[in-house]
Amino acid sequence: MIYACILAGGIGSRMGSEKPKQYINIGGKPIILHTAEKFCMCSEFRQILILCPEDWMEYTEGLIRKHIGEDSRIRILPGGETRNDTIQNAIAYIESIGELDEDTVVVTHDAVRPFVTYRIIKENIEAAAEYGACDTVIPATDTIVESQSGDIISAIPDRAVLYQGQTPQSFKAIKLRELYHSLTEDEKSILTDAAKIFVMKNLPVKLVRGENSNIKITYPYDLTVAESLLKGE
């Protein structure tokens, strides 16, 4: 079974806005709805789990009811403290309904990346099933500079082998849970995403080609970009 996990747990402290960023409108509709609708169009998913801050669950349910209607596949679940805790909540839910097995795949996606395409989602599902884990990336365009001290450059890695991570990231759910629980608290503290768990354990993570347009709406500037991508009917 394939499950979509839309990660809407962030509280949006960077947006300079009272609402969490996933609830801000683009094209006259909250970002999270655009993202949810994309996944609703994929018949591959058994369920679409939307993981959001507990205080926003009622509100999210209302939005879904009003704009998408009764899609029996959608479930609103509470997010966790961290991104990885949130994903673990999703896996725990899948287990609670008796559908967690070796072949269960979770396609985890940022709620604030509404421009994801069907191709990216489909290739994630295929890659996770074959490799156990995958990450959506685009080739790095900026030169990435490393500085251990934050003051002086310590290295400039070869850009040709660098990529920028996007989402979805997709995994065999049982494997992801097993690896996550095998990490020490120190190891968990340096996780920035879920794919890193597989990398830390020397397990393969397949690259899926993303799109430049699959932007993450993080800063007010991104909202302007998002609106300009919407060039009318």
Add this chain to the structure above:
Amino acid sequence: MLNTVYRLTEPRKIEIEFNNIKMNDDKVIVRPTHLSICNADQRYYQGTRDPEVLAKKLPMALIHEGIGVVVYDGRGKFKPGDSVVMIPNTPVETDPFIAENYLRSSRFRASGFDGFMQDNVAMDRDRIVLLPADMDREVAAFTEIISVSNHAVGRFERFSHGRKEHIAIWGDGNLAFITTLLLRYRYPEARLYVMGLSHDKMIDFTFADETYDVRHIPENIVIDHAFECVGGTGSQRAIDQIIDFIRPEGTIAILGVSENPVPINTRMVLEKGLRIFGSSRSGRKDFEDTVKILSEHPEMVKHLKNLVGDVIDVRSVQDMHTAFEKDMAKAGGKTVMLWNV
């Protein structure tokens, strides 16, 4: 829902743009799976249309021949996964005498508004027709051009006199191939003659009775009616020949598109009492009839499969350019894009 649209912004330049599909608009949302390139798309892609026309119509998503699967229908009449052919003609009114494809108010995909090069296409529910599960998908991709031909053959039946023993088709391209094939099934007793330039192409018209080089048509040939499937700069020469060879009171169907006005020998049209009619595009009924004919005659689908040329797996804008470039270089046939973007 945010929807990705791959628009031609200027000749040979395709850019990713987005529109917002309203989910409660009573549209059926279709995800294209197989798209077929038409010469009309190539004229936009290569920029061979009038610059004023290009300036007015671009940016616009190309492609008006294609099939897909239903991903959402708010009314539940169509189920997710249903395979459908998409109808590019989009009427906004009905008329008891004028067919939907001739109403001046109708809009047409990849001509007046975005074609099918999109992640999802929001279709009016009467603009899709269900495809049988066992229909060859690569052939179904160009149902539209078959329906255009079928529409013309249907009009020919209405307009022409009853003696249909000798029918000639001018042209050796895709439209001529399809029209000849449809005439074969509509008039199994008729003698069908194909008049073309390329021996290599005409050899594939195995269902025609005879094929002739247009430079060496026998003087004594008998032709009751004729179809012009040439278009472009060859239109005038073809129509001249038809008027010369056709018997009195014959009917001439003109299907070939020409960018420029074409002079016609009206003196001989008058003397022979000829009927000339034009045909363009098609409507829902033509699509339904075409799907029915192809379902009932699987052997026709086998003939049509010979038209399938390059089949390109399209996952990126670069792949779209590859498909258009390959289509440009082809000798004949249809280029099909497996739409996996």
